[in-house]
Amino acid sequence: MDIAPADVLNIQDIVYKTRPGRIITVNVAPGILVLLDSLLRLMQIAGARIVNINGDPLDPYVLGEAERALDAEENVLVLFAPRQEDHFPLDALRAYARFVSCRTYLIFLGSVFGQPWLGYSKNWFQKAIRALVAEAPFAIDYSRDQQLITTCPMGYLQRTGGLVSVLDDDEFADALSDE
Amino acid sequence: MHRFWTRFVKPIIETAAPRRMMEIGAEFGWNTAPVLEYCRRTGCRLEVIDPAPPPALHEVLARYPAEHVYHAEKSLEVIPRIAPVDLVLLDGDHNWHTVYNELQAIYRRAAEAGTAPPIILFHDVAWPYARRDMYYDPLELDPAARHPYADRGMLPGESELTEAGINGTFHNALYEGGPRNGVLTAIEDFQAGIGVPMAFHKLPFFNGLGILVPAARTTPALEAVIDSFFSRESLLETCVALETDGMRVRAELTVQQIRLTQRTEALRRARSTIEALREELKAAKPAG
Numbered sequence: 001m002d003i004a005p006a007d008v009l010n011i012q013d014i015v016y017k018t019r020p021g022r023i024i025t026v027n028v029a030p031g032i033l034v035l036l037d038s039l040l041r042l043m044q045i046a047g048a049r050i051v052n053i054n055g056d057p058l059d060p061y062v063l064g065e066a067e068r069a070l071d072a073e074e075n076v077l078v079l080f081a082p083r084q085e086d087h088f089p090l091d092a093l094r095a096y097a098r099f100v101s102c103r104t105y106l107i108f109l110g111s112v113f114g115q116p117w118l119g120y121s122k123n124w125f126q127k128a129i130r131a132l133v134a135e136a137p138f139a140i141d142y143s144r145d146q147q148l149i150t151t152c153p154m155g156y157l158q159r160t161g162g163l164v165s166v167l168d169d170d171e172f173a174d175a176l177s178d179e
Numbered sequence: 180m181h182r183f184w185t186r187f188v189k190p191i192i193e194t195a196a197p198r199r200m201m202e203i204g205a206e207f208g209w210n211t212a213p214v215l216e217y218c219r220r221t222g223c224r225l226e227v228i229d230p231a232p233p234p235a236l237h238e239v240l241a242r243y244p245a246e247h248v249y250h251a252e253k254s255l256e257v258i259p260r261i262a263p264v265d266l267v268l269l270d271g272d273h274n275w276h277t278v279y280n281e282l283q284a285i286y287r288r289a290a291e292a293g294t295a296p297p298i299i300l301f302h303d304v305a306w307p308y309a310r311r312d313m314y315y316d317p318l319e320l321d322p323a324a325r326h327p328y329a330d331r332g333m334l335p336g337e338s339e340l341t342e343a344g345i346n347g348t349f350h351n352a353l354y355e356g357g358p359r360n361g362v363l364t365a366i367e368d369f370q371a372g373i374g375v376p377m378a379f380h381k382l383p384f385f386n387g388l389g390i391l392v393p394a395a396r397t398t399p400a401l402e403a404v405i406d407s408f409f410s411r412e413s414l415l416e417t418c419v420a421l422e423t424d425g426m427r428v429r430a431e432l433t434v435q436q437i438r439l440t441q442r443t444e445a446l447r448r449a450r451s452t453i454e455a456l457r458e459e460l461k462a463a464k465p466a467g
Contacts (some may be wrong), residue, residue, distance in 0.1 A: 067451070
């Protein structure tokens with residue numbers, strides 16, 4: 001999946017501003033992985049690393065391993081690229097959206113595509129994005145869509161909601177046993 | 180008190196033009212620094228009294244060696260032995276016993292020297308310590324001079340202390356109100372008993388600024404400055420400052436809520452990982 005130069009700048013800016021401790025990449029091209037790795041090194045984000053996933057993003061084993069790799073990291077960013085055969089990847093978006101930390105991003109790479117067959121039916125990726133935003137605490141960050149050329153229109157989804165209230169009691173939080 | 184400096188304290192000092200000042204309770208030196216800057220400009224001297232300040236105060240004082248004398252003792256020990264001053268900035272131990280006796284000592288010292296008592300500017304004459312004592316060092320006080328206290332917080336409108344309130348790390352009197360309780364009560368009791376003509380003005384925001392002007396120090400210029408604090412324009416400016424302050428607090432609350440969310444979710448995730456690993460461990464152990 002190729003991305004436009006403007007999207008490289010957007011990704012760089014998001015990593016710089018959110019300083020994630022983990023970045024989950026789902027079917028992301030090797031060149032973008034190199035870019036992310038370089039950014040994390042240059043920005044000297046302590047302990048930060050990339051959790052790379054290739055193949056079926058909904059495979060339960062893969063999802064379990066991804067979750068385990070996050071440890072207790074508080075700041076998680078997700079870059080998601082759909083596979084060729086994922087025409088309407090709403091379930092995959094849901095599965096990875098739950099890993100995204102408050103105020104960071106789920107970036108859908110290549111949302112400009114999404115025309116699985118010739119004809120009038122198109123923008124299925126953006127339909128999946130709209131469906132996710134309708135049900136999950138995310139907002140499309142349109143401020144990142146202002147470039148002339150982007151391959152990720154509507155693809156910068158910022159988690160803006162789902163805040164834990166200070167009044168929410170978590171009776172287990174301090175009760176982890178030492179077993 | 181530093182939040183009052185630009186619009187309230189500085190105009191009073193510049194109008195009264197003191198030659199000697201005293202600051203009781205300097206803490207980080209946020210207020211001390213501009214006062215010492217004034218001293219450098221005018222040749223005034225500042226007596227700084229604070230028995231246990233953080234290191235930041237000494238950094239401030241070091242910049243103005245010729246303008247101050249520092250006393251690392253309690254105010255009630257220092258006041259009787261130093262020369263009377265023209266103006267006092269009083270922001271020390273916020274309880275009735277200390278404030279009342281500081282006022283007595285300041286006025287007694289002036290009387291002994293045959294000078295007019297000083298203008299006194301007080302911090303914390305509004306909530307929470309207007310009508311409630313707080314003790315930095317309660318065990319140093321005579322038990323009869325203090326109210327029962329606890330290290331619990333306060334909420335506006337609630338007399339009893341609560342875990343959910345502010346300043347829960349200080350030794351606060353258990354109840355608000357009643358006799359001999361709080362900074363403002365001490366000032367009122369002193370004013371009622373001393374028999375010296377004086378005027379007291381109170382700005383009831385940013386924890387409150389009190390301005391006590393003895394008749395002997397009153398001038399038309401000083402009266403005009405103090406009156407201007409209560410003008411419509413000044414009060415509107417204050418509304419803007421309070422609103423800005425409130426919005427900053429809300430922004431900080433949002434930041435803290437985001438952090439809380441991130442940490443809570445990370446904790447939940449870690450907990451589920453621990454549970455999964457426990458299950459794996461259990462399954463991997465040989466039976467028996």
